[in-house]
Amino acid sequence: MSDNSATTALAGLDCEPGVRKPDPLLVVDGVTRAFGGLTAVHVDNLEVQRGAITGLIGPNGAGKTTLFNVLSGFDRADHGHWTFDGRDITGRAAHRVARQGLVRTFQLTKTLSKLTVLENMKLAATGQRGERMALSLLPPLWRGQEKDIVRRADELLERFRLSHMREEYAGTLSGGQRKLLEMARALMVRPKMIMLDEPMAGVNPALTQSLLGHITDLRDEGMTVCFVEHDMDVVMGISDWVVCMAEGSVVAEGPPQAVGKNPAVIDAYLGRHHDEPENEADDG
């Protein structure tokens, strides 16, 4: 972890679930989501600090991805509400959430294989005149805008080292390159906050380092990043703040070192009563 304004802002906060942040961008309040009898998500309170990297950890089935889906409009919540940048976005459709500036990526990358890398990037630009059906027949009305979009797309492709693949079908990219493309594409939306669902899953160690570099660079430029990850080393290395979920709820949060030592986190990962062998039968 490096010292930066985000860590400074978060220093000295209580390390307990649902703690108030000095400048929250995303505020989650009493959100629940149940599938039949199983409560997948039950988050009483969660705030994501603006301009910081927030790592969301937790064992399999802790409800991290479901929480992502609910907040980004890809799933509905049963109860609760959440605000983004001061606006209530509870229950908004996914595309409206994205337009507000909250853009997410997916655990299984969703690159558009039969479009070129550049087309993938161009798609994501917002406010395109040529995306209106009637105006699509009148290229002079959108050519200029299209040129600007290409310029910005090329800058991002350069930054994510995908320029050489510009004209290739996205379907020909390797797994790691797809993760890079998805991240670059999300940035084309000019989001205020980016939510990455397991950005390192299935990526080789060398590329992981480069992905991490991109994420910290984004933070340093003022972007708010929230990401789900399993690899504890990765999470501890770059997060300014770590939130741990287990069985649908937030069980701990705090700076990485503090969360790493938190008994609730160790319990969540290793099972409750791991230090009390006489109670082993209770684990089920």
Added chain:
Amino acid sequence: MDWEVILSDALRSGIGPIAAVYALAAIGLNLHFGYTGLLNFGQIGFMLVGAYGVAASVSTFGLSLWAGVLVGLACSVVLALLLGMPTLRLRAEYLAIATIAAGEILRLFYRSTWAEPVTGGVYGLQQFADDFFDANPIPRDSYGFWLINFSSRDLWVLLVAWGLVALFAGIMALMVHSPWGRVIRSIREDEDAVRSLGKSVYAYKMQSLVFGGAIGSIAGMMLAIQNQSVNADTYNPVETFFLYTLLVLGGAGRVLGPIIGSILFWAVLTFFDSALRQAIGAGYISPDVLSAGEVGAVRFALVGLGLMLLVIFRPQGIVGSRREMLLDVR
């Protein structure tokens, strides 16, 4: 066996009005299936409402042909909205089920006794396109090239029908290469990705369904006008699958796919038909094996065989892109 007859039959059919009508309907279907990934199994329903929109407006209500065209277009828009509103937020299969059912429901409804005062029921409607043929600027004469001849009436129909095909192919080329086209092609690939980037997938799918359906209705109008008659039983669900066949044959998701597919489909179908009849007539095929009356069915079997070979050896269609096709197997 008279090869000249076989060839002229095949050629006449390949460039004929029916091929043009199917090309036009397939252009609409290509927007749905080839570009947006919508499984519309009821394109024939759009053709039906277009055809009856013109026919009933003129025959039953005494409106002009142009008013009839507008009525037909309006009907197709209403049909698309009715089909799209409940299904386009759901998975692709729901649209497929709704459209295949709607096509058949429409056919049964338009031929019902209840609807007879407007649609003519099982008898259909006739002689409603006089305005169209009166507008024919081509002098009365016979026009021919190589093996085939057309009357001025035929030529007028061909000009308008292929003119419409060219017009809509041009519009389609502009649209799919625009940012709008980029969005709908992306929806075909993965609609969640498009949603996550701030585009209203539902609105785009609806636009595609409405516009492709309207093109289908224009094809239906052209079919009705050139026959000077409509009959609900012409609009069988199986016709939609002929449209899919020729679309896959030509290459789905390509501007020229439906046009090349339709020309080839009708030319090959008629070629087999004519060749089999000639072979039976010349005694090459014994009537015990195949009688002239059975040719109609066998030609479809042969087309089916041809299509199977195509899918095996050229799955992307005649003008499709093999590279794009191979991305699916990765």
